[in-house]
Amino acid sequence: MVSDTMIHLVAGGMAGAVSRTVVSPVERMKILFQVQGPEPAAYEGVFPTLAKMWREEGLMGYMRGNGTNVIRIIPYSASQFAAYEWCKKLLMEPGKTELDTPRRLTAGGFAGVISVACTYPLDMVRTRLSVLSATLDGNMRKSGVPQKKLPGIVPMLVHIYKNEGGLVGLYRGIWPTTLGVAPYVALNFQCYEGLKFLLVPPGQDTPSATRKLICGALAGSIAQTITYPLDVLRRRMQVTGMASINYKYKGTWDAVRTMVRNEGVRGLYKGMIPNYLKVAPAMGVSFLTYEWCKDSMIEYR
16 A cells, blocks of 8 residues: 555656646746846747747757756655644544644745755756756857857756855755745645645545646745745855856855845845746646545555
8 A cells, every 4th residue: 555655755746747847937037037147138028038048048948957957856845744744644633633823834934944955956057957058148258259158957967066165056045945945835735725725625625636726836935935035145145156157155044135235135036927937837737746646556555
């Protein structure tokens, strides 16, 4: 018999892979916006950027870094959903079937920390690969064209390990990431669970697939709005060791001070619009896929 934990791991991994592939073009666009420094931006506007990516790199430009992202997101999403379900069961009060708000936020925060710790180096590599082929100023200096032949996942991991301080290099930026992801995941689960039961029509036990999509989209948008500056900070810390990047930061707080001084508070919200375009459908698809996969496995085990 398949255990509950295995069901949550498989369903969570499937949810992550499907949702991230659906929004891959918008995800890459968001990263490019986030990592641009105060110099004149090479990428501006949602539709002009999508057109520029297609013109310069074709279909692969939309999917650049998605293979790494899917490899990363499967264990990330699997560990996140499984950790949430485990912690939810652990914190459940006797005689109840749902957590109250503080316990649900605690379970979600714990799930966020676990998922980041398990997969952070792959997130670092995904960000680097998304940036390398872009027409950013630093990429254009030597040859006048961005790098087309990109390293693979393992060579990039080895490069960072050898040249940027070993494990410290692979986990550069994990503190702002954890500070951003833990409350984001906590709010995400809290908003989704709350909205899901709020939108259940009278006489039904569970919401329809459409309502689950809406709940997931709203939950992701609300959570990301609150924690977005930490996501920008995470991306900046991940690429600050690259030779093609103009800015260098000594640490997390130095990065915050430098960004605000050189780019204003708006610098902390770069890429917010494409982020909404990514988060809303991604979280809707993620929660819908997870619940469908989990229910199907429970039914047929």
